[in-house]
Amino acid sequence: MSSTVVTGIAELVTCDGTTTDGLGIIHDAAVVIEDGHVAWLGPASGTPMTDHHLDVGGRAVLPGFVDSHSHLVFAGDRGDEFAARMSGTSYDGGGIAASVTATRAATDDELRALVALRVAEMRAQGTTTVEIKSGYGLTIEDEARALRIAREFTTETTFLGAHVVPREYAEDRATYVELVTGPMLEAAAPHARWIDVFCEPHSPHAFTLDEARAVLVAGRAAGLELRVHGNQLGHGPGVLLAVDLGAASVDHCTYLSASDVNALADAADTTVATLLPGVEFSTRSPYPDAAALLQAGVSIALATDCNPGTCYSSSMPFVIALAVREMGLTPGEAVLAATTGSAKALRRGDIGRIVVGARADLTLLDAPSHVHLSYRAGVPIAKALDVQA
Numbered sequence: 001m002s003s004t005v006v007t008g009i010a011e012l013v014t015c016d017g018t019t020t021d022g023l024g025i026i027h028d029a030a031v032v033i034e035d036g037h038v039a040w041l042g043p044a045s046g047t048p049m050t051d052h053h054l055d056v057g058g059r060a061v062l063p064g065f066v067d068s069h070s071h072l073v074f075a076g077d078r079g080d081e082f083a084a085r086m087s088g089t090s091y092d093g094g095g096i097a098a099s100v101t102a103t104r105a106a107t108d109d110e111l112r113a114l115v116a117l118r119v120a121e122m123r124a125q126g127t128t129t130v131e132i133k134s135g136y137g138l139t140i141e142d143e144a145r146a147l148r149i150a151r152e153f154t155t156e157t158t159f160l161g162a163h164v165v166p167r168e169y170a171e172d173r174a175t176y177v178e179l180v181t182g183p184m185l186e187a188a189a190p191h192a193r194w195i196d197v198f199c200e201p202h203s204p205h206a207f208t209l210d211e212a213r214a215v216l217v218a219g220r221a222a223g224l225e226l227r228v229h230g231n232q233l234g235h236g237p238g239v240l241l242a243v244d245l246g247a248a249s250v251d252h253c254t255y256l257s258a259s260d261v262n263a264l265a266d267a268a269d270t271t272v273a274t275l276l277p278g279v280e281f282s283t284r285s286p287y288p289d290a291a292a293l294l295q296a297g298v299s300i301a302l303a304t305d306c307n308p309g310t311c312y313s314s315s316m317p318f319v320i321a322l323a324v325r326e327m328g329l330t331p332g333e334a335v336l337a338a339t340t341g342s343a344k345a346l347r348r349g350d351i352g353r354i355v356v357g358a359r360a361d362l363t364l365l366d367a368p369s370h371v372h373l374s375y376r377a378g379v380p381i382a383k384a385l386d387v388q389a
């Protein structure tokens with residue numbers, strides 16, 4: 001087994017929670033990596049002997065970003081829909097049908113190549129773990145296919161047959177829910193860790209509280225863990241449903257009532273509120289107050305939601321910058337939400353922190369401090385660090 005030491009780290013942001021700000025920063029640090037895991041870290045003066053040496057030249061090193069919400073398995077483009085929104089058209093999920101048509105028409109190899117490009121784009125911006133949902137197939141075969149392809153890139157795969165009710169079932173929603181909770185779930189479950197549902201009373205295409213509950217209960221019975229798209233387009237029951245069923249995460253949380261916030265605070269050990277500010281950006285929606293959520297004791301995460309409709313950005317640095325500028329987080333709070341917070345949203349203890357024994361998933365900034373992620377918004381300073389060992 002070979003080992004590599006990374007030196008020249010001006011600021012090592014461990015996110016290990018040992019300092020009051022949670023960032024656990026060590027200046028002039030080194031990290032030793034063995035067999036893909038962190039074997040040692042500390043001040044550079046105490047560096048042990050290793051087989052290989054990488055000097056990063058006075059830059060900051062962070063835990064790799066964890067993008068805990070994405071929809072990367074799709075074909076087609078909805079730039080026209082985005083342009084129309086920027087001229088005042090509002091989003092209601094109706095455009096998902098266009099992505100379903102394009103995705104069904106794509107070959108396996110075409111879809112695989114598209115996902116590979118998007119995952120590479122993420123890695124080039126510092127993301128080392130990504131969750132990928134299905135949801136643009138909406139037939140038994142197309143959902144299973146999306147998950148099979150997603151599994152080639154990540155273990156964090158999510159069955160989202162309950163993304164929208166497809167056009168062909170618009171007049172018979174109950175039959176579609178039976179399909180999603182029956183044969184489609186059976187075909188999808190072997191390729192998925194999670195099940196998700198778009199619970200949204202403000203969209204005629206999404207699922208009601210009762211439908212969403214049925215989907216999640218069936219998914220859990222099939223051995224899947226739960227996540228929810230909730231409270232995206234207006235106030236609704238998604239957050240309370242997620243908390244009630246002990247979901248790992250409820251995502252969007254754009255519109256929250258006081259009782260939603262209280263419920264999330266009470267459930268902070270179990271259910272994370274995953275904020276997706278790229279969606280507010282791309283749909284011209286109000287940003288949720290992330291600082292108030294932290295103040296209330298809610299566990300928060302940040303993710304891109306990379307998808308062809310509400311946010312075609314794969315960039316965690318963009319999301320971090322938005323969270324700081326528009327949602328009231330400090331640069332450090334935003335980094336924590338994009339690393340340990342989103343690892344918690346995936347119930348993963350082996351990522352999102354740089355500690356001995358964790359996976360050596362590291363992000364290198366072409367800058368001396370994590371503050372530059374939001375200070376130098378839009379500048380490509382972050383990338384996943386490839387280390388031999």
Ligand SMILES: N=CN[C@@H](CCC(=O)O)C(=O)O
Nearest residue numbers: 096198229305307308309310
């Ligand atoms: N809201 C539901 N699903 C996606 C959008 C999907 C789309 O518009 O293609 C989201 O998370 O925003």
Ligand SMILES: [Zn+2]
Nearest residue numbers: 069071229305
């Ligand atoms: Zn989503």
